[in-house]
Amino acid sequence: MNPLSLARPEILTLKPYGSARREAGLAPVLLNANESPQPRPGLCGLNRYPEPRPQALVRALAESYGLPPERVLVIRGSDEAIDLLLRAFCAAGRDAVLICPPTFGYYAVSAAIQGAARVEVPLIPPDFRLDRTGIERALREQPIKLIFLCSPNNPTGGVLSEEEILAVLEMAADRALVVLDEAYIEFAAAPSWSGRLDAFPQLAILRTLSKAHGLAGARVGALLADPRVIGLLERILAPYPLPAPSIEAALQALSDQAWLERNIAYIRKARQELAEALAAREGVLRVLPSEANFLAFAVARPKEVHEHLAAQGVLVRDLSRQPGMEGFLRVSVGRPEENAAFLAALDQALAETIAP
Numbered sequence: 001m002n003p004l005s006l007a008r009p010e011i012l013t014l015k016p017y018g019s020a021r022r023e024a025g026l027a028p029v030l031l032n033a034n035e036s037p038q039p040r041p042g043l044c045g046l047n048r049y050p051e052p053r054p055q056a057l058v059r060a061l062a063e064s065y066g067l068p069p070e071r072v073l074v075i076r077g078s079d080e081a082i083d084l085l086l087r088a089f090c091a092a093g094r095d096a097v098l099i100c101p102p103t104f105g106y107y108a109v110s111a112a113i114q115g116a117a118r119v120e121v122p123l124i125p126p127d128f129r130l131d132r133t134g135i136e137r138a139l140r141e142q143p144i145k146l147i148f149l150c151s152p153n154n155p156t157g158g159v160l161s162e163e164e165i166l167a168v169l170e171m172a173a174d175r176a177l178v179v180l181d182e183a184y185i186e187f188a189a190a191p192s193w194s195g196r197l198d199a200f201p202q203l204a205i206l207r208t209l210s211k212a213h214g215l216a217g218a219r220v221g222a223l224l225a226d227p228r229v230i231g232l233l234e235r236i237l238a239p240y241p242l243p244a245p246s247i248e249a250a251l252q253a254l255s256d257q258a259w260l261e262r263n264i265a266y267i268r269k270a271r272q273e274l275a276e277a278l279a280a281r282e283g284v285l286r287v288l289p290s291e292a293n294f295l296a297f298a299v300a301r302p303k304e305v306h307e308h309l310a311a312q313g314v315l316v317r318d319l320s321r322q323p324g325m326e327g328f329l330r331v332s333v334g335r336p337e338e339n340a341a342f343l344a345a346l347d348q349a350l351a352e353t354i355a356p
């Protein structure tokens, strides 16, 4: 399958913007981009536009994901990859995306911004498994170009099985691109699907440095896909997508594997402790098993508990209005003192919201 057969024809024929830095390369006299010739003291180099496709970072990310650089697009967080995929594959008013709620909310928002229709095939409670029959039917009946799967899924924390993902890849062959969002995969026991891209040209994987790598503020992520998809998205990228300080921060982070491993080990252990502490509380009705850096847990009066926590200075996410998540709140794994503060505030909130 050639995934470009799914792309918007006008994007395939678009002449991309040629930024000045791309043309100039590393010439010693740079007078083609209307920059300030003087750097600011202490902010050396920031008078110049950054490299449009930062090669050292592409190589470092490719190495860390075990892939050749032509399968890697470096972007401003995986949010940007979601937007780029929508823009490249979904014509407004004609094409659709498929999502499996409860899931990460930005897929639907990005689709709405692009004017793409949204087809929802909810995960099946209580274990939030994929509804394969529903997905197959939707693919037959609707002009779906992108299928968003999230594993580990935000907000439930569960991973999709190999069998579930394979089934969707099979259904999608020749029909749609499967976008597998692995924002939280470093915290999971299951491996990433990045090693299997060769076998599935219809697969695109979202990765990010915002979670396990601790770089949410730098806004760096990657789309891993067939080189033809990478080439297509490069045509519609902003001229200078990544700020120079973010490129620097990402290179620094990627060179310190030991920090990453320590952080992952800490989160996994703290997640386990927090899950046990939550399950031990009488007012907590259910804790979903999580392979991410957060836990979804159910209480009888989620809105009030959420408000009580906020009044004590502890912010968690109220999921209770999302279909399938009635009663649920989501808490991120924090530092030890933050987790302790959360549990203490939760005890107060539960005491005040459980009717005597």
Ligand SMILES: Cc1ncc(COP(=O)(O)O)c(C=O)c1O
Residues within 6 Å of the ligand: 076, 077, 078, 079, 080, 104, 150, 153, 154, 181, 183, 207, 208, 209, 210, 216, 219, 220, 221
């Ligand atoms: C499932 C999922 N995908 C993507 C993102 C966006 O991540 P990034 O910071 O890389 O844009 C998030 C953020 O919370 C997320 O939960």
